[in-house]
Amino acid sequence: MMSIPLLCCCLISLAAYLSLAYEDPRGQSCGETTYYAPNSTFSSNLDLALETLSNTTASTGFATTTAGDSSQTVTALALCRATITPSDCQLCVDAAASGVRSACPNQTVAQVWYTLCMLRYSGDYFVNKTDYTIAFMLYDARHAPDPDAYDVKVKMLMRNLSSTAGASEKRYAVGRTAAPENLTLYGYVDCTRDIDGDSCSGCLSAATSAINSCCLGQWAGWIATPTCNIQFNMDPVHEDWVNGPYVNTDTTPALASSPTTEPVMGPAGNGAGGGGLAIKISVILTVGTVVLVAVVLGVAMKWRKRERVEKGGSGISDEDNDQEIMRERIGTRNSIYDLDALVAATDNFCLANRLGAGGFGTVYKGIMENGEEIAVKKLTPGSTQGREEFSNEVRLLLKLQHRNLVRLFGCCVEGENRVLVYEYLRNKSLNYFLFDKSKSALLDWPKRYNIIMGVARGLLYLHEDSQLRIIHRDIKASNILLDEGMNPKIADFGLARLFKDEQTHHRTRRIAGTFGYMAPEYAIRGFMTAKIDVFSFGVLILEIISGRKNYDPQLNEQNRELLKLAWRLEQEGRIMELVDATIGSFSQDNVLKCVRVGLLCCQQLTQDRPTMSSAMLMLSNDSVTIPVAGRHGYQDTPCDPVAPHDSINTSADLENESFSKNSITFSLPNGR
Numbered sequence: 001m002m003s004i005p006l007l008c009c010c011l012i013s014l015a016a017y018l019s020l021a022y023e024d025p026r027g028q029s030c031g032e033t034t035y036y037a038p039n040s041t042f043s044s045n046l047d048l049a050l051e052t053l054s055n056t057t058a059s060t061g062f063a064t065t066t067a068g069d070s071s072q073t074v075t076a077l078a079l080c081r082a083t084i085t086p087s088d089c090q091l092c093v094d095a096a097a098s099g100v101r102s103a104c105p106n107q108t109v110a111q112v113w114y115t116l117c118m119l120r121y122s123g124d125y126f127v128n129k130t131d132y133t134i135a136f137m138l139y140d141a142r143h144a145p146d147p148d149a150y151d152v153k154v155k156m157l158m159r160n161l162s163s164t165a166g167a168s169e170k171r172y173a174v175g176r177t178a179a180p181e182n183l184t185l186y187g188y189v190d191c192t193r194d195i196d197g198d199s200c201s202g203c204l205s206a207a208t209s210a211i212n213s214c215c216l217g218q219w220a221g222w223i224a225t226p227t228c229n230i231q232f233n234m235d236p237v238h239e240d241w242v243n244g245p246y247v248n249t250d251t252t253p254a255l256a257s258s259p260t261t262e263p264v265m266g267p268a269g270n271g272a273g274g275g276g277l278a279i280k281i282s283v284i285l286t287v288g289t290v291v292l293v294a295v296v297l298g299v300a301m302k303w304r305k306r307e308r309v310e311k312g313g314s315g316i317s318d319e320d321n322d323q324e325i326m327r328e329r330i331g332t333r334n335s336i337y338d339l340d341a342l343v344a345a346t347d348n349f350c351l352a353n354r355l356g357a358g359g360f361g362t363v364y365k366g367i368m369e370n371g372e373e374i375a376v377k378k379l380t381p382g383s384t385q386g387r388e389e390f391s392n393e394v395r396l397l398l399k400l401q402h403r404n405l406v407r408l409f410g411c412c413v414e415g416e417n418r419v420l421v422y423e424y425l426r427n428k429s430l431n432y433f434l435f436d437k438s439k440s441a442l443l444d445w446p447k448r449y450n451i452i453m454g455v456a457r458g459l460l461y462l463h464e465d466s467q468l469r470i471i472h473r474d475i476k477a478s479n480i481l482l483d484e485g486m487n488p489k490i491a492d493f494g495l496a497r498l499f500k501d502e503q504t505h506h507r508t509r510r511i512a513g514t515f516g517y518m519a520p521e522y523a524i525r526g527f528m529t530a531k532i533d534v535f536s537f538g539v540l541i542l543e544i545i546s547g548r549k550n551y552d553p554q555l556n557e558q559n560r561e562l563l564k565l566a567w568r569l570e571q572e573g574r575i576m577e578l579v580d581a582t583i584g585s586f587s588q589d590n591v592l593k594c595v596r597v598g599l600l601c602c603q604q605l606t607q608d609r610p611t612m613s614s615a616m617l618m619l620s621n622d623s624v625t626i627p628v629a630g631r632h633g634y635q636d637t638p639c640d641p642v643a644p645h646d647s648i649n650t651s652a653d654l655e656n657e658s659f660s661k662n663s664i665t666f667s668l669p670n671g672r
Contacts, residue, residue, distance in 0.1 A: 024476070024478060025096075026113050026222070027138065027224060028100075028103040028104060028111065028113070028136075028553065029111045029136065030104035030107045030111075030554070031104070031108055031109025031110065031122075034109070034123070035107055035108065036072075036107075036108050036123075038106065041068065042068075045067040045068035045072055045073065046074045048074075049065050049066070049074045049075070049076035050076065050121070054093055054351075057080060057093045057117075058093065061079065061080040061082055061084075061089055061170070062078070062080070062192070062193045064127050064194060073125070074123060075121065075123075076121040077119070077121070077126075078093050078097075078117060079118045079190070080093065080117040081115075081188075081240075082170050083238075083240035084116055088116060089116070091361070092116040093119065094361075096117055096118070096119035098354065098356045098362075099114075099357070100119055100121065102356075102432070102478075105436050105438075108122065109123065109124075110122075111135065113136070118229070120226060126226075129227075130195050130199040130202070130203050131227050132203055134206075134207070134210050134213075134224075134225055135224050136223075137210060137215070137222070137223045138223075139214050139215045139218040139220065139222070140220035140233070141218070142218070142219035143217055144217055144219050144234060145179075145181045146180035147216065150179060150180055150185075150217065151217060152249075153177060153179055153249050155208060156177075156249035157177050158187060158208040158211070159208060160175065160247050160248070161173040161188070161189045161230075161247065162201050162204035163201060165189050165191060165201065166198060166204075167197055168197075170190075171191040171197075171200045172189065172190035175187055176236075176244050176245070176246060176247065177246065177247045179234060184236070185232060185234055186232065186234070186241035187232045187233075187247075188230075188232075188240065188241065188244075189204050189230045189231070190229060191203055192227050192228070200228060204228050204230060206225065207223045207225055207228055207230045208223075219234050220232060220235065221233075336410055336412065337409075337410050339412050339419065341368065342366060342376055342412060345369075346366040349376075349378055353365045353366065355375060356429075361378045361379045361380045362377070363378075364377075374421050374423070374424050375422040375424045375425070376420070377419065378417070378418075388494075390418045390494075392494055393408065393420055393493050394420070396493050396496055399467065399468060400461075402457075402458060403457075403487070403489075404457050404458030404461070404487070404488060405461070405462075405490050406425070406481055406491040407423040408420060408421070409422060422491070425481045425483050425489065426484055427481075427482035427484065427486060429478045429479070429482065430451065430481075430482060430488065431476075433482070434477055434543065434547055435477070435548075435549055440547050440580065440582045443544075444583060444584040445584055445585065445587075445591070447486045448583065449590065451480065451482075451486070451487075451488045451544060452540075452544055454488035455475070455480060455490065456537065456619060457616070458488070458489070458490040459472070459490070459534075459612045460616050462490075462533075463530045463533065463613075464613055468498055469530075470493075470496050471496065471497045471498075471528060472493065472495070472533050472536075473497060474494075474513050474536075475490070475533055475540060476514050476516075476517045476536065476539075476540065477544075479491050480540070495512045497528065499528075499529075511526055513536075516549075516550040516551050517536040517539050518532070518536070519531065519535035519536070521606060522535075529606060531609050533612070534601045534609045534610065537598075537601050538597075538598045538609075539601075539602060541595070542562050542563065542595070542598045543562065545579055545580065545594060545598070546566075546580055547580030548580075549562070550563065563632050566578055566599060567599065567629075570596075570629070575592065575595055579591060589622070593619065593622070594619065597610075597615055597618050597619055600615070600618075600627065601615060602629075603630050603631065604630070604632060608629075608630055
């Protein structure tokens with residue numbers, strides 16, 4: 001059960017914590033001219049540089065390093081959001097150090113942006129150099145009220161924060177200001193800390209100017225160059241935005257002075273009556289604290305009552321009950337592993353054995369004393385979210401047995417260490433092959449069709465055929481593992497949730513998953529049904545057939561979003577142009593059937609999407625007529641309204657719709 005201190009933190013933040021550790025990169029920039037060979041000196045130096053960043057960034061939130069002393073030198077840099085904890089920074093940098101290789105395979109220049117951190121490397125030395133080139137732009141498709149006035153507010157806020165960041169030792173600033181219709185506009189800017197204050201302000205100014213190219217009148221935006229980034233949003237999705245100082249956007253900011261100390265911004269005023277203002281603030285804070293405590297206690301009591309009624313419904317336990325969970329949920333002693341044995345199996349969790357970073361920690365390959373190969377997922381110490389996901393996987397996955405689900409062998413809980421042990425699958429994940437043109441040819445059409453059908457069988461089992469009814473919530477290419485025969489296995493159940501047969505909808509404030517695969521009604525309003533997995537499955541089908549990521553910033557604007565492209569090609573009668581050129585020979589009817597089922601799964605309205613049993617029937621039976629798909633997920637309107645007859649599982653603390661519907665920042669994400 002959620003503890004009261006943790007509940008207090010959730011309430012004070014006033015926003016749902018969005019589980020983005022660890023998402024695939026939100027943005028990426030890859031050099032397209034030079035590549036390094038596997039096992040080359042550059043590759044070894046890159047390994048060393050990335051390992052150094054993983055070991056040195058978290059303590060301060062910023063690090064640079066250079067590895068090698070020859071023409072194969074690698075310079076690398078990592079920067080975390082200035083306001084996050086070292087443990088969150090560590091998680092993000094570990095994910096970035098692993099993800100940058102997948103995002104830009106074998107390229108000598110690469111940069112990836114995650115929600116909480118950024119990582120960059122190059123064969124050229126770039127430290128202390130400012131790069132004003134716009135690397136990527138994201139925006140929320142929703143429109144802000146009174147766009148002309150709103151755009152002025154956005155630019156003024158960004159300029160004020162840019163000036164402040166230039167004078168900050170950590171080269172960042174955060175703040176909020178009033179927006180039209182009594183809304184609040186939040187902003188965050190930062191620069192890499194190797195550049196001087198004037199260069200930082202100049203870089204942020206260049207990024208602010210780019211608002212005209214992407215984000216006028218948009219609810220939220222994120223613009224980045226290699227050395228700085230600006231973010232604005234009308235949703236307080238980060239705690240630092242909720243607690244950020246008020247910024248006066250009615251005046252033009254002065255140019256940044258030389259760096260001094262960390263900036264402190266307070267409420268706007270002319271300096272007169274400061275004592276009276278302080279007294280008023282003190283009174284307000286005192287009264288507000290009393291009210292907040294009362295609210296916290298009331299909600300805590302309701303939360304306790306609800307959890308007693310719905311015990312087992314969420315799949316999440318209190319973080320202090322891991323040992324109890326092990327005793328209750330694991331059937332045999334053989335499923336409980338000794339930490340020393342896992343340390344030996346992974347060579348003390350060394351970098352050479354790292355398979356990737358995801359969920360709440362890092363995954364390593366291990367070899368037990370008997371020669372058995374295993375995959376070991378180690379929780380980053382101090383991660384509360386990781387403890388929850390650990391408990392979730394143990395509760396759920398050990399009860400599930402299906403050939404298309406990854407097998408959990410067991411786990412280990414010793415002190416602060418939380419470790420999960422899985423079967424080891426040699427062929428890694430689907431995205432390792434699918435999005436690398438040098439490897440995608442290994443996935444011919446029979447293999448791709450087998451993967452589509454295997455994932456469908458796995459989801460059908462989760463939704464309808466297992467003793468439990470489970471929504472996975474994070475179906476994506478990197479969570480589909482492949483065995484030696486290229487048979488798929490669904491992995492990573494840390495975000496999975498149970499649902500009862502009679503529940504049509506469940507509503508959550510904690511939106512979790514991966515951008516680009518999320519159904520609109522879930523991403524924007526928090527409505528959670530089995531149909532959100534169906535939507536993700538549809539996106540995955542289109543990725544498998546096209547060999548493309550669901551969002552590719554390297555392409556022109558018309559073709560960046562796979563879902564929109566597929567819909568347009570279908571309407572124009574050119575859908576076969578979507579098929580990957582490396583797919584080999586195939587049955588056009590079979591491919592066309594899969595594409596159209598994928599489009600059906602990605603429809604905007606939940607009731608229009610098929611169930612997994614219906615999707616499975618259409619995929620496996622050539623005699624079944626496939627309906628024509630309607631509007632796609634994010635077409636015209638940002639969300640899927642729930643019909644009046646739909647059953648919604650809500651509780652008292654979820655009845656405020658504004659809390660849920662704005663939890664997702666961007667509806668046009670960078671893809672895998």
